Amino acid sequence: MNSEADPVIRSGAVPGPSWSALVERIRAADPSAMEELYAVFAKGVRYYLWRQVGPQDLDDRMHDLFLIITQSIQKGELREPERLMGFVRTIARRQVAATIGAAVQARRNQVDVDTRLNVSDQQPDPERRVIEKQNQELAMRVLGSLHKRDREVLIRFYLKEQPPEQICREMSLTPTQFRLIKTRAKARFTELGQRRFAQRTGFRA
Amino acid sequence: MGDGGMTHGGNGHLDEDELEQYSMGNLPESESDAFEEHLLVCEQCRLRLEEIDEYTASMRGAAAEFRSGQRPAQVEPQRRPWGWLRLISVGAAVAALVVVIGWWSGSSDMAGPPFAISLEATRGAASTAWAPADTSLLVRLDLAGLPDFPTYRMQMVDAAGAAVWQGTAAAHDSKVESKIPQTKAGTYFIRVYSPAGELLREFGLKTRER
Numbered sequence: 438m439n440s441e442a443d444p445v446i447r448s449g450a451v452p453g454p455s456w457s458a459l460v461e462r463i464r465a466a467d468p469s470a471m472e473e474l475y476a477v478f479a480k481g482v483r484y485y486l487w488r489q490v491g492p493q494d495l496d497d498r499m500h501d502l503f504l505i506i507t508q509s510i511q512k513g514e515l516r517e518p519e520r521l522m523g524f525v526r527t528i529a530r531r532q533v534a535a536t537i538g539a540a541v542q543a544r545r546n547q548v549d550v551d552t553r554l555n556v557s558d559q560q561p562d563p564e565r566r567v568i569e570k571q572n573q574e575l576a577m578r579v580l581g582s583l584h585k586r587d588r589e590v591l592i593r594f595y596l597k598e599q600p601p602e603q604i605c606r607e608m609s610l611t612p613t614q615f616r617l618i619k620t621r622a623k624a625r626f627t628e629l630g631q632r633r634f635a636q637r638t639g640f641r642a
Numbered sequence: 643m644g645d646g647g648m649t650h651g652g653n654g655h656l657d658e659d660e661l662e663q664y665s666m667g668n669l670p671e672s673e674s675d676a677f678e679e680h681l682l683v684c685e686q687c688r689l690r691l692e693e694i695d696e697y698t699a700s701m702r703g704a705a706a707e708f709r710s711g712q713r714p715a716q717v718e719p720q721r722r723p724w725g726w727l728r729l730i731s732v733g734a735a736v737a738a739l740v741v742v743i744g745w746w747s748g749s750s751d752m753a754g755p756p757f758a759i760s761l762e763a764t765r766g767a768a769s770t771a772w773a774p775a776d777t778s779l780l781v782r783l784d785l786a787g788l789p790d791f792p793t794y795r796m797q798m799v800d801a802a803g804a805a806v807w808q809g810t811a812a813a814h815d816s817k818v819e820s821k822i823p824q825t826k827a828g829t830y831f832i833r834v835y836s837p838a839g840e841l842l843r844e845f846g847l848k849t850r851e852r
Contacts, residue, residue, distance in 0.1 A: 481682035522679045572696055576704035588708065595698060596705035598666060626697060634810055 460518035463510045489533040656687045665694045756780040761845040775827040775849035786816045795835040
């Protein structure tokens with residue numbers, strides 16, 4: 438693998454060079470190029486699919502998408518190699534839409550013989566549930582520690598999902614005041630989380 | 643840019659507000675193309691989005707509880723006014739750990755002073771660090787060359803791969819520190835993970851009886 442030509446694999450960095458070279462190598466059936474593209478899929482595309490449609494059949498979906506993309510490239514259907522990631526995203530969105538559409542159609546066609554439904558359990562695992570519960574408790578402490586007005590701002594934003602402009606207008610806040618309330622709450626949440634960790638491990642930051 | 647990414651953050655990464663908007667499903671459609679293309683290739687932004695997802699979900703749940711009246715508002719205890727003094731004293735203790743130093747604990751329980759050890763990443767043949775068993779450890783891990791995250795997860799496993807300790811800490815100057823409970827004599831490995839769980843580095847450590 439030529440790391441200079443393919444810095445896309447570097448974690449944490451936004452790749453700068455064009456994707457054209459990678460596309461050309463894929464067209465030439467270069468196995469290493471396929472591996473490099475798969476490395477992107479294994480992380481970024483997988484994450485995107487998981488976030489959109491959940492963990493069910495995630496690997497299969499990712500592999501299907503990978504095949505579609507590589508076959509399209511090899512057939513010359515990618516007109517702008519530089520826009521490879523845009524192409525990947527477009528195909529991924531279509532797959533997500535198709536998945537959701539199929540699920541909706543399946544529910545419409547389903548004849549319920551009894552009231553039980555076969556659905557995959559997409560609940561978080563037990564460890565995840567504990568973490569979520571703990572995080573919510575921290576959030577409760579943050580909200581409880583706030584002035585009533587600041588708490589109302591956050592309730593409107595996170596629960597009612599009111600746009601910032603509406604919140605500022607109705608509560609006579611400047612955008613800066615609004616952002617400050619949110620930033621302070623988030624910082625307090627992070628601080629409480631770190632403090633809780635320190636209490637459990639005896640580590641003091 | 644080859645990744646088609648929007649870089650409103652000014653450092654090649656996504657802006658915090660955009661991440662929050664996306665997390666809450668409020669990012670304008672006109673901006674989502676470039677936003678999602680960037681997420682496909684940028685692990686750092688994916689991790690930030692994960693953290694924001696967790697935070698917004700927590701706040702939403704907590705706000706719902708407040709609205710339903712299930713939990714009354716509570717006043718947070720006042721911060722101790724001498725908290726900053728503690729920070730300074732801890733900072734000074736950390737600053738003293740520039741080189742590998744250690745001190746023997748007179749007591750074998752966690753309340754005694756820990757044995758401090760600094761583990762560096764080296765190339766070529768690795769040499770395993772040694773530390774006393776039955777004494778808590780204050781380990782400082784070298785993260786030079788690793789991706790930059792706000793926090794790192796750490797795990798200590800024994801020779802069989804069984805986890806004996808795990809925790810999370812923030813990095814400072816490419817180093818992360820944490821206190822590890824006393825262990826029995828043996829071979830251990832301290833692993834550093836990204837917040838998403840990707841293994842980034844592993845350090846070998848042997849503990850032995852004094």
